[in-house]
Amino acid sequence: MKRISLVLLATFILLCVAGVYLYYSMYAHELPPGIASGNGRIEATEVDVATKAPGRVLDVLAEEGDFVKKGQIVGHMDVAETEAALRAAEAQAAQARKARDEASHVIEQRKGELELATKELERQETLVAKGFATQQKVDQYRTTRITAMAALAAGESSKAAAEAAIRAADAEVDRLKRMVDDGTLVATVTGRVIYRLAEPGEVLGAGGKVLTLLDLSNVYMTIFLPAADAGLLALGSEARLVLEPLPNRAVPANVSFVSARAQFTPKQVETQNERDRMMFRVKLRVPQILVDHYLEHVKTGVTGVGYVRLNPNVQWPSWLQSDLVEQAKAGNKPGEPGPAGGDVKQDREVVQ
Structure with missing residues (x-):
């Protein structure tokens, strides 16, 4: 009887403990x-680090699980050809500036010729009025003045064309510089690398994904x-x-x-x-x-x-x-x- 009583007591205690546990599980965290x-x-948010232009991956500086900060360099694309094109564009821009300087000198020369032709025409017209020169001389200097005016206009056109060439060359230089800069892949957000999608030597198209970051x-x-x-x-x-x-x-x-x-x-x-x-x-x-x-x-x-x-x-x-x-x-x-x-x-x- 004593053993049965102990068993019943132990069973009662277990039931009490289970009841208390059940109560707290169901009601202790009741809202x-x-x-x-x-x-x-x-x-x-997941953010992809991708290429802007097609090219070959030179290196990838981050592994899956790495923590990167915004602006940190995480890879490079091979931009050797773009850098060569950039040097050519810079040379064209320098050549266009020299052409503009040359056109400016020509314009100054043509202005001097036009000023001289104008003064000679006025002088001859005065002499004709006094009877000391012929009309043929006046016509000759008038033609010289017209020719000088045309030469000046041509020089100004050459300068305008050179300035347009400079703007085009500078725009090409800026475009190629941005392409070179875009060859350096940077993290646009602070976060963790969850996928490494490309390896060095792979050729990717425009928008090719290299890394996927988790924006934290x-x-x-x-x-x-x-x-x-x-x-x-x-x-x-x-x-x-x-x-x-x-x-x-x-x-x-x-x-x-x-x-x-x-x-x-x-x-x-x-x-x-x-x-x-x-x-x-x-x-x-x-x-x-x-x-x-x-x-x-x-x-x-x-x-x-x-x-x-x-x-x-x-x-x-x-x-x-x-x-x-x-x-x-x-x-x-x-x-x-x-x-x-x-x-x-x-x-x-x-x-x-």
Whole structure:
């Protein structure tokens, strides 16, 4: 009887423990009115580093998984032919400038000839009026003046043509310089290399992709909410993200986008009410100060749950409160104690 009593007591204790566990699993994280939730995953925009003109890849300076900063050189294209064409265009521009200078000298010469012919014509016309010269002489100097005027006009035309040639040559030089500069591949965003799509020696066409970067300047989670909840949301509203790898910590976020149109519920989204067939897409963006602070540890694809506060007067439950932003503002590094004495190493795992 004593053994049976012990067994019954142990069974009762196990049932109590199981009941408590079940209660906390079902109700401890129950959401208060004014807070909605949806499943999602951490996402960021993918940006391709691609060639502007066709050519051969000279080198690629980044590997998959590398962290690169905006403006960092990540590769080069073979631009030897373009550099040769650039030198030829620069020579043509120099030649056009010499032609313009030569035309300017010719114009000065023609102006002097025209001035002399004009004075001689006036002198002969005065002499004819006094009877000391013949009309033939006047006609001769008049023809000389007309010839000088035509020569001056031709010189000005030559100078205009030389200036046009200079502008064309300079434009070609600028175009080729940009092509040479475009041969240096740079990261347009700060992020992580997720795909290396080309190797040295490969010949790519215009727009050929060399690397794909994950833009970490805009990290967010996409969730779907029914119209009743989405209609109460305002841009900038506070949100929280609870990620699967660390369910006991909440990552602060803000509502950055609410779709203007409803759509069918995606298959991967589970709704509490099967009648909510039409859902609104909502983006919950992680604050940039938090992303920058843990930039080298940010990863996408992590699943979790996003929570939004429909009523700004509703307080977050204790399990959704977070001090990660305060830790980032304080400049605490991973492994250092946070403002509340916590370990930032644990917070780093949230961002991961």
